[in-house]
Amino acid sequence: MKTQPPSRVAYDRDLNSAQLEAVTVPGGPILVIAGAGSGKTRTIVYRVAWLVDSGVDPESILLLTFTRKAAEEMLSRAAQLLDGRVTRVAGGTFHSVGNLLLRKYAALLGFGATFSIMDQGDSLEAIDHMRKTLSPPIADMKGFPKARTIAETISRVRGSGQSVQEVLRRRYPHLEGYAAEIERIGAMYEEYKKSNQLMDYDDLLGNTVRLLEEFEPVRREISSRWQHILVDEYQDTNRLQANIVRLLAHLHDNVMVVGDDSQSIYSFRGADFTNIVEFPTLFPGARIIKLEENYRSTLPILNVTNSIIERAATGYPKRLFTRKAGGLLPLAVRAETERDQSRFVVECVRELHAHRVPLNEVAVLFRAGFHSFDLEGELTRNGIPFVKYGGFKFLESQHIKDVLAHLKVLNNPRDRLSWIRILKLLPGVGLKTALGLAGRIVEGGMPDAASALVPAGKKFSAHFSELHSLITELRNHAGPISEKVERVNRYYFPFLKEAYDNYPKRMRDLENLADLTVPYRSLHRFLDDMALEPPDDEMTESPSKNNSLVLSTIHSSKGLEWHTVIIIWATEGRIPSPMALESEDDLEEERRILYVATTRAKQNLVVIAPVSVLDRRVGRVPTTLSRFFQEVPQDHFRTASA
DNA sequence: TCTTCTGAATTTTTT
DNA sequence: ATTCAGAAGA
Numbered sequence: 001m002k003t004q005p006p007s008r009v010a011y012d013r014d015l016n017s018a019q020l021e022a023v024t025v026p027g028g029p030i031l032v033i034a035g036a037g038s039g040k041t042r043t044i045v046y047r048v049a050w051l052v053d054s055g056v057d058p059e060s061i062l063l064l065t066f067t068r069k070a071a072e073e074m075l076s077r078a079a080q081l082l083d084g085r086v087t088r089v090a091g092g093t094f095h096s097v098g099n100l101l102l103r104k105y106a107a108l109l110g111f112g113a114t115f116s117i118m119d120q121g122d123s124l125e126a127i128d129h130m131r132k133t134l135s136p137p138i139a140d141m142k143g144f145p146k147a148r149t150i151a152e153t154i155s156r157v158r159g160s161g162q163s164v165q166e167v168l169r170r171r172y173p174h175l176e177g178y179a180a181e182i183e184r185i186g187a188m189y190e191e192y193k194k195s196n197q198l199m200d201y202d203d204l205l206g207n208t209v210r211l212l213e214e215f216e217p218v219r220r221e222i223s224s225r226w227q228h229i230l231v232d233e234y235q236d237t238n239r240l241q242a243n244i245v246r247l248l249a250h251l252h253d254n255v256m257v258v259g260d261d262s263q264s265i266y267s268f269r270g271a272d273f274t275n276i277v278e279f280p281t282l283f284p285g286a287r288i289i290k291l292e293e294n295y296r297s298t299l300p301i302l303n304v305t306n307s308i309i310e311r312a313a314t315g316y317p318k319r320l321f322t323r324k325a326g327g328l329l330p331l332a333v334r335a336e337t338e339r340d341q342s343r344f345v346v347e348c349v350r351e352l353h354a355h356r357v358p359l360n361e362v363a364v365l366f367r368a369g370f371h372s373f374d375l376e377g378e379l380t381r382n383g384i385p386f387v388k389y390g391g392f393k394f395l396e397s398q399h400i401k402d403v404l405a406h407l408k409v410l411n412n413p414r415d416r417l418s419w420i421r422i423l424k425l426l427p428g429v430g431l432k433t434a435l436g437l438a439g440r441i442v443e444g445g446m447p448d449a450a451s452a453l454v455p456a457g458k459k460f461s462a463h464f465s466e467l468h469s470l471i472t473e474l475r476n477h478a479g480p481i482s483e484k485v486e487r488v489n490r491y492y493f494p495f496l497k498e499a500y501d502n503y504p505k506r507m508r509d510l511e512n513l514a515d516l517t518v519p520y521r522s523l524h525r526f527l528d529d530m531a532l533e534p535p536d537d538e539m540t541e542s543p544s545k546n547n548s549l550v551l552s553t554i555h556s557s558k559g560l561e562w563h564t565v566i567i568i569w570a571t572e573g574r575i576p577s578p579m580a581l582e583s584e585d586d587l588e589e590e591r592r593i594l595y596v597a598t599t600r601a602k603q604n605l606v607v608i609a610p611v612s613v614l615d616r617r618v619g620r621v622p623t624t625l626s627r628f629f630q631e632v633p634q635d636h637f638r639t640a641s642a
Numbered sequence: 643t644c645t646t647c648t649g650a651a652t653t654t655t656t657t
Numbered sequence: 658a659t660t661c662a663g664a665a666g667a
Contacts, residue, residue, distance in 0.1 A: 066656040095657045368653045430645045
């Protein structure tokens with residue numbers, strides 16, 4: 001070990017006592033319960049720096065986060081503290097680390113190192129095809145679960161270890177009768193992935209667990225390579241991820257997990273906050289450190305957030321405090337209609353702007369993407385620029401998936417799914433035709449694509465020969481990947497123009513896609529990264545966002561903070577969502593969602609609830625204020641109406 | 643029989 | 658914005 005220059009980091013000056021304790025624990029299992037705004041990121045950053053400062057080899061540290069961006073940000077801040085000495089720290093998501101290990105040891109599990117990664121859309125499509133081609137076919141598709149429901153069920157079975165029957169009973173009691181069919185679809189899906197060398201997101205985790213569980217030498221090698229493991233957002237891990245942590249650390253138990261059970265809002269994706277509750281059981285002797293001093297919000301705001309979360313049924317009890325004095329009481333607004341709500345937001349924003357609060361320091365938060373439709377119109381009419389977070393992603397849009405499909409078949413000619421997508425673009429080809437043709441192409445192999453296509457149908461021959469020459473050209477093309485994308489874009493343009501009115505915007509997206517390939521030398525790596533670490537939306541959006549109002553789903557707002565937070569639609573039927581009313585656990589999660597929303601505010605919190613809502617069928621219906629706000633003492637708010 | 647068209651409906655979505 | 662179901666068209 002090299003001798004390091006003496007540290008210039010003033011740990012005891014920069015950190016409070018709880019943070020300092022967490023940062024300077026020598027090793028062993030540590031659970032940090034980090035309340036909202038309590039300096040969680042700072043603690044992780046200083047922990048990395050402290051480890052390196054005390055002589056730990058940066059290469060033996062592993063930082064697991066939920067996004068690549070989070071890992072990069074923390075590591076660069078740690079590097080800043082230490083003048084660049086942490087550059088070799090390994091950081092990334094559970095999935096990317098799993099991918100890394102699996103590429104190396106795939107053979108042990110019967111996979112080739114060149115397996116392809118399916119993103120969520122890919123799994124959904126595969127499952128939809130299976131749903132439609134189940135044999136014997138479903139007599140009556142009416143009432144049969146949608147692909148999304150089936151995919152979620154299968155994923156949950158995988159992530160929780162429960163049976164299909166059990167998961168259905170908990171999540172979809174009305175679908176329990178379809179358990180047998182869902183199991184059959186699940187088996188088909190597994191078979192499909194195996195025979196086509198595919199892994200979905202769950203496989204990247206599940207197969208990593210298998211690898212580490214079943215192959216002792218691999219387990220030892222990996223566990224000695226990473227001597228210190230740090231995990232962020234631990235409340236959002238599922239059981240497979242908790243297993244991975246357990247296995248990675250089995251030789252040394254040097255694990256620090258950081259999280260807040262009160263901010264667990266991703267259970268619909270399989271996250272299980274009991275992981276954080278059970279951490280001390282999984283790692284006996286774990287030290288538990290609570291960060292409860294809040295550096296973000298004023299006291300009146302904290303009074304509201306504490307009041308919301310102290311009624312939560314489970315979790316680590318905690319009460320955030322601040323040393324900051326003063327601050328305005330949060331404002332509660334009853335608006336007459338949705339339109340009045342939107343106008344009130346506009347007024348608010350104008351007034352804040354007049355008081356020199358920059359637009360990008362104001363956020364409007366809501367439960368679901370479509371809740372902001374009316375507001376978006378009102379903002380546009382008033383010339384207020386905004387960016388919207390949440391909802392659909394760049395890579396999930398159809399035109400991007402269409403173009404990527406053409407690249408995927410170059411990389412993996414057996415990629416049936418992509419063939420189907422490619423073929424369905426052609427006029428006159430629907431699912432049935434595409435399924436048949438794709439089967440012939442996959443079985444015949446790429447060189448025979450032509451022979452599968454040409455006799456396929458005389459009436460399609462013009463289109464097929466064009467597709468065929470595209471594929472041939474791309475296969476023989478040796479230049480940069482961006483040229484391949486551009487070639488596909490030229491081929492795809494007529495379809496794009498035909499299908500979408502906003503084709504110029506979509507074409508620009510496709511040009512961006514070509515630019516994204518520039519750093520890559522292998523198509524394979526590019527496609528992996530597109531599945532594992534999708535590009536930031538910044539790549540695709542205008543740079544004007546630094547002076548735009550922020551509109552965001554509450555889920556996408558997690559981890560962020562603003563001077564002023566305006567929560568709209570604080571009514572029953574929106575928060576909590578009607579889908580959550582059936583189950584006590586779901587309702588508790590809705591409470592945490594609102595907790596996340598309110599804890600984003602630094603100076604101002606505004607909560608708006610329209611008095612009535614327009615129902616398509618019955619007209620105007622009165623609403624009730626969200627139950628979670630009704631529970632907050634009246635004197636915690638100022639009130640206004642609009 | 644298969645594809646395309648139309649109108650209706652929609653929870654959240656780090657991998 | 659996308660997806661789904663049912664109807665109409667090829």
